[in-house]
Amino acid sequence: MVPDAVHFLAEIPRTDSGKVDDKRLPDIDASAGTARKAAETTLQRELAELVQQILGTAVEVGLSDDFFVLGGQSLRAVELISEINHRYGADVKLREFYREPTIEHLERILHPHAKG
Numbered sequence: 001m002v003p004d005a006v007h008f009l010a011e012i013p014r015t016d017s018g019k020v021d022d023k024r025l026p027d028i029d030a031s032a033g034t035a036r037k038a039a040e041t042t043l044q045r046e047l048a049e050l051v052q053q054i055l056g057t058a059v060e061v062g063l064s065d066d067f068f069v070l071g072g073q074s075l076r077a078v079e080l081i082s083e084i085n086h087r088y089g090a091d092v093k094l095r096e097f098y099r100e101p102t103i104e105h106l107e108r109i110l111h112p113h114a115k116g
Helices: 042-055 074-088 094-099 103-113
Strands: none
Touching: 042 074, 042 103, 074 094, 074 103, 094 103
């Protein structure tokens, strides 16, 4: 396992008992410092909003952001693919999404099924 980024702190916040105080650690944007391609088309915006909704995050989702790096996990992936298939009348396979879990890839799969 290799981290996507390393952040240095001048001091690690500690509880009175000397343990790391997770609640006082700064929020780190995992995508900070990387160029993010923003959604441009209607389909891209819809998919980005759906990913945000499924992940329960307000962080903007870029076209090439990896769903799992953003905090997704297998059950959320199933939920996402199920919702996409329902909304677009598609038959996206979960294994296709696992191969490349990005909005760009989903758009390529869905293009024939896109509504506007």
